[in-house]
Amino acid sequence: MILLAAAAFVVQTGTADARQVTLSAPQAVIEIDAGKLKGEPARMAWSQDRTEFYVQAIERDRRGNLTTRHYVISAADKSIKGLDAEPPWASRYWLWKAGQSSPAAPAFKIDVDGPRKRSVRATSAPTGGALAKGGGADPLEGTTVSDVAGAADQTQMQTVYTLKVKSETLGEWINEPVTPGSNFTWAPAPMRLLAFSKREGGPVTVLDETGRKQQLSGMKAAVLPAWSSDGGYLAWLERKDKKKYELIFAEVSAK
Secondary structure (H helix, E strand, C coil), rough: CCCCCCCCCCCCCCEEEEEEEECCEEEHHHHEHHHHHCCEEEEEEEEECCEHHHHEEECCCCCCEEEEEEEEEECCCCEEEEEEECCCCHHHHHHHHCCECCCCCCCEEEEEEEEEEEECCCCCCCCCCCCCCCCCCCCCCCCCCCHHHHHHHCCEEEEEEEEECCCCCEEEEEEECCCCCEEEEEECCCCCCCCCCCCCECCEEEEEECCCCCCCCCCCCCEEEEEEECCEEEEEEEEEECCCEEEEEEEECCC
């Protein structure tokens, strides 16, 4: 019932000004315990009629193997139940929500920087000084071949991907697959807006195709932002602690 009202904010033509976007008072739906889900939330989607939310949870074992679990949350009775697979409506939603381009403007798109390599040294390489056993003037005096070899072993190569749009960095993925949509959501057509947060959680920023932006109020540690299919609502998971999240949504309007 809480999500059946008509959307208050749908941009019919032209470009929306991100600075004019406002949110109503946030409304909590349900608390989500990652421990009970047996995995960290990795995806969130809305059904087209806004009566259900889909949450995908990912669990990684010590060997790096992944187990994916699927859940549907009812907005009406605030219940959560497990499924055997992702529902078809969630897959369709994810295609436009997490795409590379805005559903309304193909030129408004996310650029991928990478893969690129960079080296990271865990500790400083030995250069003598305190390591010099003789205390002489030569800075390398006393540094052994094994010292240098050990330092080389501590230098690691990282593979880095960065997603950017309109000079804004959406996120950086280091030695891991890029997960489009995990921290951003396009608004549905005809709206030309993108909402995103930091990968580890934070306030949500709204960006339009001209580069105008605004940090929205009402959230502190938001992850998995998700725009409703009609453009009238924005939802997210608010991180409460290491394992618990709160599913929250707010109505979107213009100043």
